[in-house]
Amino acid sequence: MSRWVDFGELRQSLGIEQVLTSYRVPLQRVGLHQLRGPCPLPTHSSEWSRESFSVDTAKNVWACHSASCCEARHGRVGGNVLDLVACLEGCSIRQAALRLQDKWCGTGIPVGEPQRASKGSPGSRGPDRPRRLSFSLRLVWHPYLEERAVHPATAAWFGVGYYAGGGFLRHRIVFPIHDHEGQLVAYAGRSLDGGEPRYLFPPGFHKSQVVFNLHRAVWESARCALVVEGFFDCLQVHQAGYRNVVALLGVSLSEAQEKLLQERFPRLVLMLDGDEVGQRASQQLAKRLRGRVSLSMVKVPSGRQPDQLSSEEIRRIVSRASDAPGA
Numbered sequence: 272m273s274r275w276v277d278f279g280e281l282r283q284s285l286g287i288e289q290v291l292t293s294y295r296v297p298l299q300r301v302g303l304h305q306l307r308g309p310c311p312l313p314t315h316s317s318e319w320s321r322e323s324f325s326v327d328t329a330k331n332v333w334a335c336h337s338a339s340c341c342e343a344r345h346g347r348v349g350g351n352v353l354d355l356v357a358c359l360e361g362c363s364i365r366q367a368a369l370r371l372q373d374k375w376c377g378t379g380i381p382v383g384e385p386q387r388a389s390k391g392s393p394g395s396r397g398p399d400r401p402r403r404l405s406f407s408l409r410l411v412w413h414p415y416l417e418e419r420a421v422h423p424a425t426a427a428w429f430g431v432g433y434y435a436g437g438g439f440l441r442h443r444i445v446f447p448i449h450d451h452e453g454q455l456v457a458y459a460g461r462s463l464d465g466g467e468p469r470y471l472f473p474p475g476f477h478k479s480q481v482v483f484n485l486h487r488a489v490w491e492s493a494r495c496a497l498v499v500e501g502f503f504d505c506l507q508v509h510q511a512g513y514r515n516v517v518a519l520l521g522v523s524l525s526e527a528q529e530k531l532l533q534e535r536f537p538r539l540v541l542m543l544d545g546d547e548v549g550q551r552a553s554q555q556l557a558k559r560l561r562g563r564v565s566l567s568m569v570k571v572p573s574g575r576q577p578d579q580l581s582s583e584e585i586r587r588i589v590s591r592a593s594d595a596p597g598a
Contacts, residue, residue, distance in 0.1 A: 545571035
């Protein structure tokens with residue numbers, strides 16, 4: 272019996288940029304949704320068309336306007352992610368779809384659904400370390416992000432966007448989550464209307480085992496991290512100029528998170544929410560961490576949280592914290 276493959280679901284769910292990255296195709300970003308570079312297709316032989324390959328990540332399509340590629344594809348200048356893999360691999364569309372399904376979705380895992388690591392299964396990383404995903408979701412810009420004061424460039428940097436595919440994340444704003452090595456380990460989804468649950472995490476995933484944006488913060492600063500609670504707090508503080516911001520995804524600090532932070536930053540700046548819960552947690556964490564790391568605290572205005580502040584307000588209150596990092 273021939274294997275079933277859903278072409279439409281693959282085209283919708285798999286981001287063309289992630290697929291190109293897996294093939295190690297070197298492209299430069301020339302716009303919010305545009306990439307450009309040398310054509311990677313084996314049909315390309317036009318010596319004068321050196322930067323002819325372009326990608327539109329919003330439309331999830333590619334094109335090469337060189338004469339050689341157009342001729343090889345009977346006049347067609349581009350296509351979708353299935354056409355791309357078929358050209359790169361020199362195979363049929365169906366074979367390309369099967370290869371994408373095997374590579375990005377694993378055996379028996381529907382496209383767009385996070386994997387569960389079964390007990391004792393090969394590749395299981397145990398409860399102390401999330402399992403890396405073998406697929407990525409195609410996410411797009413949504414007006415809700417603008418409502419939350421998230422700039423398009425910030426959303427692109429964090430890979431945040433709206434997911435229209437299938438599964439439990441459907442019709443949510445989705446945040447990619449990486450481990451400390453920068454490997455994708457999960458997606459979390461936020462409801463658009465504030466309905467409960469506001470945030471959904473995949474079954475079996477423990478957010479207490481990761482620190483959101485840790486791998487990028489390490490690139491930006493080897494000395495200090497600014498610690499906030501949530502996803503949108505992290506994005507807003509990043510926009511204010513603090514690229515070394517990380518999020519706990521809650522008000523508690525697990526032993527695993529504490530270890531991840533202490534191993535990488537000798538200094539921490541706490542910037543939890545200004546409500547009663549956040550301020551109480553700040554005091555508890557400060558008492559716990561003092562003596563282990565150099566520590567300072569940012570006083571967020573009462574009843575507010577970092578993602579509700581302007582960049583100017585964030586810079587002002589962070590600058591008041593002793594030993595705070597400069598923007």
